[in-house]
Amino acid sequence: MAEIGFVGLGNMGRPMARRLLDAGHAVRGFDVAAPAREAAGAAGLPLAGDMRAAVEGAEAVFTMLPAGADVRAVYCEAGGLLEAVGPDTLLVDCSTIDLETARAVHEEASAGGFAMLDAPVSGGVGGAEAGTLTFMVGGDEGAVARGEPLMAAMGRNIVHAGGPGNGQAAKMCNNMVLGVSMIAVSEAFTLAERVGLDAQTLFDIVSTASGQCWSLTSYCPVPGPVPSSPANRDYRAGFTAAMMLKDLRLARGAAQASGANTPLGSHAAALYEQYCADGEEGSDFSGIVRMLRGAG
């Protein structure tokens, strides 16, 4: 069993760290925010007084932070992780961040002689609690082999996507498909309603026809056809519109930087910007169907 430092004990980090603890690892956690520390303490996680104390002597350190700037600060600033951990520590960043920052932090870690993985996840808070996350992992084979048994305590699928940053690349591409497909499915229900086609009938047909996709069959944006979808609980998140917008912006930024042509991805980002500006940041991302229905 390993000694593990865990930095960032928010909605995702707390249950992930808890899974590591339940698997028998010695976990020490740290978060800058007092409410996150209190919630982590209440969940039974051993806490350290500061980041250095959480990671000193650890065989592996996991980070689960909001955005690229936080990851850069935690790893690279004076007194940050790269100065605080021992030379054999494996570093695993599970945050969803921009590719450029992910690769820059990998480079700094590598220059310091550290093994590092970018390992963003999908599956949400429910998946983190149940230990059924999917990890999309970027880094070299040796680091992946070291990280795999630890990630297995938190996830069901661990997919090696290639070299440094490729975990973020995979996550960004997947969520661009998700954002675009959620809008497409929402538009189909909006159009069906206008032309007199019942929502359940549309669902029954499309779910067995060529328009079938996850946004329809697992996360249907209108109430009724999929009882577990947020549409049946007034679009309480789930996966917030703000998170979807964040991921679509990451994809748009990467497309601009790399010269990739992603017009639907960019348009999806613009529609989620509009939806969030309507005060819906905290709603589930499937609630965008309400904006589309109202806009016609």
Ligand code: NAD
């Ligand atoms: P969150 O805001 O609940 O948690 C992030 C935590 O990091 C906060 O508690 C914050 O105080 C802490 N933090 C920030 N700076 C810190 C520092 N310098 N030192 C220590 N702690 C610091 O966010 P979350 O929902 O847990 O998401 C974390 C990451 O996972 C994000 O990148 C998000 O995009 C991604 N993600 C979230 C979900 C989801 O459903 N919530 C799903 C997949 C991926």
